[in-house]
Structure formats: C-alpha cells, structure tokens
Amino acid sequence: MNIAVVGGGWAGLSAAIRLRKYGCSVVVFEASRTLGGRARSVHSASLDTRIDNGQHILLGAYTETLALMRELGLEPDKLFLRECLQLDSADGCFGLRAAALPAPLHLLGAILGARGLSLMERLRIVAVTAGLRRQGWKVHPDMTVAQWLDQGAQSDHAIQSFWQPLCLATLNTPMGAASAQLFARVLQDSLGGPAHASDVLIPRVNLSELWPDHVAHYRPDDSACELEVRRGSAVRGLQTSSSKVTLDGTPFDAVIVAANASATHRLLQQLDPCASGTEYLSMLSAFQYLPIATVTLQLERPWNRTRPILLLKDSPQHMQYGQWLFDRSASGPAESQCLLNIVISDARAFMEHPRAQVIAATIDQVREQSGSGLDMPKVRNHEVIIEKRATFAAVPGLKRPPNQTPWPRVWVAGDWTDTGYPAVLEGAVRSGKQAAQAIYSSLR
Ligand SMILES: Cc1cc2nc3c(=O)[nH]c(=O)nc-3n(C[C@H](O)[C@H](O)[C@H](O)COP(=O)(O)OP(=O)(O)OC[C@H]3O[C@@H](n4cnc5c(N)ncnc54)[C@H](O)[C@@H]3O)c2cc1C
CATH class of the missing domain: 3.50.50.60 (FAD/NAD(P)-binding domain)
Known part of the structure; x- marks a missing residue:
C-alpha cells in the first residue's frame, strides 16, 4: 500500500x-x-539561536507520545526533565507538591498540604475532584468550567490561584467559556491515573x-x-x-x-x-481559535532559579499577562542556559498593546514577583512568538x-x-x- x-x-x-x-x-x-x-523549533534572529515556537510541557499520562518516541529508538528519560507534580508561584505565596505516596493519595497529600489556600479551600478542592471521580469524570456536556467550579463551591481565591491557571494552561480557553467535560478529561488523565501520570515532562531539546x-x-x-x-x-x-x-x-x-x-x-x-x-x-x-504568546528573554547570565516552572500572577491593569515562567537553565539545551520563557495563554489582551510596552511590563512582572535575594540578571535580548491559531477554543x-x-x-x-x-x-x-x-x- x-x-x-x-x-x-x-x-x-x-x-x-x-x-x-x-x-x-x-x-x-x-x-x-x-x-x-x-x-516546532524556529530560528530567532534577535536571540541568534534556535528556540521553540512556544514552550510545551508533556505529562506522564502522555503514554502514546512516549511509546512513539521509544519506537523511534529514542530515550524519553534523557530527552525530558521529569518532575513529580509541583506548582509554586514565583512570589512564593502559593505552592503544592505531590506526596511520595501511591495514587490518588499523592495528590490528596499535595492538595491538603498546599501553601496559600485556607483549610476550607483545600477541602473543597478535594471534594469537587473526588465528586468528579465518582461521576466517572463525566459532567454535563454543556457546562463550562466556571459553572462546574461554582457548583463545587470553590472560593474566588482558590479559583484565581489554582483553577484558573490550570484551566488556561490545559485548554487555552477562559473558564467562563471552557468546556468542563474537556477539563474533566485532562483531570482524569493526570489525576485519575497512576502516580506518574501527573508527572510534568519538560523537553530538554528543541x-x-x-x-x-x-x-x-x-x-x-x-x-x-x-x-x-x-x-x-x-x-x-x-x-x-x-x-x-x-x-x-x-x-x-x-x-x-x-x-x-x-x-x-x-x-x-x-x-x-x-x-x-x-x-x-x-x-x-x-x-x-485562540492565540498563545511566548515571550523569551535572553539574560546576561543564567539565573539558575531552583524551580524550572513557576506560576506568575497576571495583572491586566499593568499590562502584565504572564501566567507561567520557565527557566530554561534548568531544563533546556546548552544554548538555552540564559533563556526564560514567559507563557501567555489566551493572549488576545496581550496582543492589543504596543509590543514594546507589553514586553517591558512582562519583564517588570517577572522581576517584581521573583522575590528578594534572587535578583534577575539584566535582559540582553528578547523574542516574542505569537501563535494566533494556537489551539481551537475548547468550548x-x-x-x-x-x-x-x-x-x-x-x-x-x-x-x-x-x-x-x-x-x-x-x-x-x-x-x-x-x-x-x-x-x-x-x-x-
Ligand atoms: C504556543 C503553543 C503552546 C502549546 N503548548 C502545549 C503544551 O504545553 N502541551 C501540549 O500537549 N500541547 C500544547 N500545544 C498544542 C500542540 O502544539 C498541538 O496540539 C499539536 O502540535 C497539534 O499537532 P497537529 O499535528 O494536530 O497539528 P499541526 O501541528 O498544526 O500540524 C499540521 C501540519 O500540517 C502542515 N500543513 C498544513 N497544510 C498543509 C498542506 N496543504 N500541505 C502540506 N502540509 C500542510 C502544517 O505546516 C503543519 O506542520 C501548544 C500549542 C502552541 C501553539
């Protein structure tokens, strides 16, 4: 054939x-x-190196992708930085880490031990997730993520610090428009599987x-x-x-x-x-379709932050739209040692501003939220890649x-x-x- x-x-x-x-x-x-x-990889003239068209992460649950790489004779263990699920905000106010326990206790431990959420908020996250599991990870097909969270009595603070970044990162669609069923599928794969399914895999090569x-x-x-x-x-x-x-x-x-x-x-x-x-x-x-923007900053020297991924708090009134910060010195190839990637999902608002202003605001955002004692090295150059049709709107x-x-x-x-x-x-x-x-x- x-x-x-x-x-x-x-x-x-x-x-x-x-x-x-x-x-x-x-x-x-x-x-x-x-x-x-x-x-894919692209050549950045302003950074004079190859970078990706946008920062991607994979999950331990991506079993077919990992199997395909092995079929090609490749070794995923060498090609990814693999970490158990850990979310930390750059400003240190929020954090959770999967416990060294069998599934689903590893995540129960992560949520119950989360920093920056009240006990009631943590219990409600556990309750709404456990409810979803009991329902076989099925919700009404017309329901949005916002409606599902409302039904689950999640506080505004828990939504802002936990659910919203998760929804945008996985569906690239704002919670008010995003399909709860597709979100449930993501949760099922990463939270409902074995402990390693929620591992985060960051490519070490382009x-x-x-x-x-x-x-x-x-x-x-x-x-x-x-x-x-x-x-x-x-x-x-x-x-x-x-x-x-x-x-x-x-x-x-x-x-x-x-x-x-x-x-x-x-x-x-x-x-x-x-x-x-x-x-x-x-x-x-x-x-x-919805866009994703990736701002890549080339620093004068590697920053060597302790975490390769950090959550950023956005502040649209200050033109600060960054949601995730990736320090490539921890995971990337040799030529990426001085690179930071700032990811902006659903980048429609970001795209409305003059480029120079919004980049300056993004640099301020990273600097301001990075805490004392971790002064960010000077930014030498930058690149912005906007994928206008990054994903379909997951409605x-x-x-x-x-x-x-x-x-x-x-x-x-x-x-x-x-x-x-x-x-x-x-x-x-x-x-x-x-x-x-x-x-x-x-x-x-
Ligand atoms: C910035 C960004 C960040 C993302 N982050 C993540 C992430 O962290 N994790 C994750 O799992 N997913 C992520 N995604 C989504 C992921 O990249 C896509 O789901 C995936 O790459 C889609 O692959 P595809 O093969 O279906 O389509 P595509 O990648 O769109 O491939 C289609 C190909 O067809 C080619 N083509 C089109 N027309 C023709 C033609 N007439 N003749 C020949 N060739 C043609 C195109 O050039 C293209 O190469 C992200 C996407 C973007 C843009």
Missing part, C-alpha cells in the same frame, strides 16, 4: 510511523521546511529535535517500503476515485490529511459533493469530526479530531495513530 500523509505535525508524523510499521510505503508532505507543526526530525530515518524492518518526508512541499490539489486518491497529480492508495482544520477544509472541499460531505465540512469550519458542545471522512480513501488526523482531549500533543499523536489503524484495516 502506498499512502500519502499531508502535514508533518505530531499527528501526521505519528500516522506515518504507524503506517510504515504496518508495512506501507508512506510519503509525508509538509508545507514548511521544519517538521513539528505547532510544536521540539523538532525531540522526535519529529527522527521520523525520516525510521526503519522498523528490512522491507523495501519507504517512509519519505518531503519538506517545503505544500499539497494544493486533492481528487478521489473509487480506486485511488490523487495529490497534485500523483496517485496514492489513500491519504491521511493531517493539516490543521482550516487547511484540511480547503483540501476536502475540492472533493466531489457527497451525502454527508456538507455536514462533515461544516464541522471543520466551525472551530474558533462546550463542540462537534469534532471523526478520522474517517465521507469520501473513500480519505482520512484525517489532528488535535482537532474527535479525540476526547483538548488541543494537546497527546491528542494529536493518538489521532494520527488511530487514522493509520483505520486506514490499514479498511484497505488491506
């Missing part, structure tokens, strides 16, 4: 590996010169190098099947017949379109109209398309398909694997 994959993001590459393992010949077409899609760049060398057997990766190769035309699909004039037995939802829409709308095609296309065009009632399309020999994959996850790496990897399995069992 000769299969085409459109898109060299995590979903497309995951599909390609699985298909090659099944003994198919695969060609991956990637529009960009860099593999990885929304989780994202494209983590595994996407290794895919072209994947050779699971001695067969003549090839896995070819064509970079800088955007697919523009797609046609199907009962026996073939054709991409820009080249025939294949089938295709997995693993582009983002809007690029996938552009390709699929070229196909012959069919009964359920209109409904399928309308699911693809219904997504709304309630979203209809997400399945991998199988109404057109014969055409499958799709991506974090936006019906994975049950919000837009995350593990969802993309699982979607790719699922599409490959489906295509193989239907065509062989």
Whole structure:
C-alpha cells in the first residue's frame, strides 16, 4: 500500500510511523521546511539561536507520545526533565507538591498540604475532584468550567490561584467559556491515573529535535517500503476515485490529511459533493481559535532559579499577562542556559498593546514577583512568538469530526479530531495513530 500523509505535525508524523510499521510505503508532505507543526523549533534572529515556537510541557499520562518516541529508538528519560507534580508561584505565596505516596493519595497529600489556600479551600478542592471521580469524570456536556467550579463551591481565591491557571494552561480557553467535560478529561488523565501520570515532562531539546526530525530515518524492518518526508512541499490539489486518491497529480492508495482544520477544509472541499460531505465540512469550519504568546528573554547570565516552572500572577491593569515562567537553565539545551520563557495563554489582551510596552511590563512582572535575594540578571535580548491559531477554543458542545471522512480513501488526523482531549500533543499523536489503524484495516 502506498499512502500519502499531508502535514508533518505530531499527528501526521505519528500516522506515518504507524503506517510504515504496518508495512506501507508512506510519503509525508509538509508545507514548511521544519517538521513539528505547532510544536516546532524556529530560528530567532534577535536571540541568534534556535528556540521553540512556544514552550510545551508533556505529562506522564502522555503514554502514546512516549511509546512513539521509544519506537523511534529514542530515550524519553534523557530527552525530558521529569518532575513529580509541583506548582509554586514565583512570589512564593502559593505552592503544592505531590506526596511520595501511591495514587490518588499523592495528590490528596499535595492538595491538603498546599501553601496559600485556607483549610476550607483545600477541602473543597478535594471534594469537587473526588465528586468528579465518582461521576466517572463525566459532567454535563454543556457546562463550562466556571459553572462546574461554582457548583463545587470553590472560593474566588482558590479559583484565581489554582483553577484558573490550570484551566488556561490545559485548554487555552477562559473558564467562563471552557468546556468542563474537556477539563474533566485532562483531570482524569493526570489525576485519575497512576502516580506518574501527573508527572510534568519538560523537553530538554528543541521540539523538532525531540522526535519529529527522527521520523525520516525510521526503519522498523528490512522491507523495501519507504517512509519519505518531503519538506517545503505544500499539497494544493486533492481528487478521489473509487480506486485511488490523487495529490497534485500523483496517485496514492489513500491519504491521511493531517493539516490543521482550516487547511484540511480547503483540501476536502475540492472533493466531489457527497451525502454527508456538507455536514462533515461544516464541522471543520466551525472551530474558533485562540492565540498563545511566548515571550523569551535572553539574560546576561543564567539565573539558575531552583524551580524550572513557576506560576506568575497576571495583572491586566499593568499590562502584565504572564501566567507561567520557565527557566530554561534548568531544563533546556546548552544554548538555552540564559533563556526564560514567559507563557501567555489566551493572549488576545496581550496582543492589543504596543509590543514594546507589553514586553517591558512582562519583564517588570517577572522581576517584581521573583522575590528578594534572587535578583534577575539584566535582559540582553528578547523574542516574542505569537501563535494566533494556537489551539481551537475548547468550548462546550463542540462537534469534532471523526478520522474517517465521507469520501473513500480519505482520512484525517489532528488535535482537532474527535479525540476526547483538548488541543494537546497527546491528542494529536493518538489521532494520527488511530487514522493509520483505520486506514490499514479498511484497505488491506
Ligand atoms: C504556543 C503553543 C503552546 C502549546 N503548548 C502545549 C503544551 O504545553 N502541551 C501540549 O500537549 N500541547 C500544547 N500545544 C498544542 C500542540 O502544539 C498541538 O496540539 C499539536 O502540535 C497539534 O499537532 P497537529 O499535528 O494536530 O497539528 P499541526 O501541528 O498544526 O500540524 C499540521 C501540519 O500540517 C502542515 N500543513 C498544513 N497544510 C498543509 C498542506 N496543504 N500541505 C502540506 N502540509 C500542510 C502544517 O505546516 C503543519 O506542520 C501548544 C500549542 C502552541 C501553539
């Protein structure tokens, strides 16, 4: 079988590996010169080094992603800084750390021992989470995270210090609009699994190098099947017949379109109209998107903070929108030793301000919240990367398309398909694997 994959993001590459393992010949077409899609490395001219398009973290619960890396012969233990769940605010006012106990006691210990929350607030967090577990991690599909927290009698203070950062980091959607069901899925995976599922994994190397760049060398057997990766190769035309699909004039037995939802829409709308095609296309065009901004500061010397990740308190009235601070001296490659990443999820408000002002405010925010005795070294240079369509808005009632399309020999994959996850790496990897399995069992 000769299969085409459109898109060299995590979903497309995951599909390609699985298909090659099944003994198919695969060609991956990637529009960009860099593999990885929304989780890729870029060259920063102002910092004169390679950085990521945005700070990413993975969880111990990302089992398919870790398995895929092992399949490629890579060693996740070396490629990630792995830590048990620990959240600390940069100003030291809030903190929790998973206890060295079996699940779920490790998290019970973390919440009951949390610094900066009253006893009542801690008990209510435990109660609302335990209630969710009893309900099989299911909530009403129309409910927002804000409504769920309100129902769980969470205080404003607990919401601001604990729930809001968690919701924005995992769904990139404000609590008032975010789907409680998708949030519950994240909690289920990280809190409802074994103790290591809630571990936080910070890449030690840049994202494209983590595994996407290794895919072209994947050779699971001695067969003549090839896995070819064509970079800088955007697919523009797609046609199907009962026996073939054709991409820009080249025939294949089938295709997995693993582009983002809007690029996938552009390709699929070229196909012959069919009964359920209109409904399928309308699911693809219904997504709304939200931006993520990453401000990278290059310091004069490494800061060597004790924690690689810290929570920041935002203060919109001062144009301070940073939510998380990553000190790359603890986790990054050698060339990242002096870099700090400040992450701003749902960065719409950040984008409204003049760039110079909002960067100065972000630097002030980090400096002010970093506590005495830990003076931040001088900032030498900075870079800002805004991914305008970082993720789809994880709102309630979203209809997400399945991998199988109404057109014969055409499958799709991506974090936006019906994975049950919000837009995350593990969802993309699982979607790719699922599409490959489906295509193989239907065509062989
Ligand atoms: C700044 C940022 C931070 C994030 N942080 C996290 C995090 O911490 N943890 C986490 O789990 N997730 C995070 N995510 C989400 C994660 O990056 C995505 O869920 C994941 O990368 C999506 O992968 P994908 O393969 O589905 O899609 P994409 O990465 O969008 O891949 C699609 C690919 O298709 C290519 N393409 C499009 N059209 C064509 C065409 N016509 N021909 C050929 N190629 C085409 C594109 O160039 C792209 O490479 C973050 C995302 C961003 C942007």
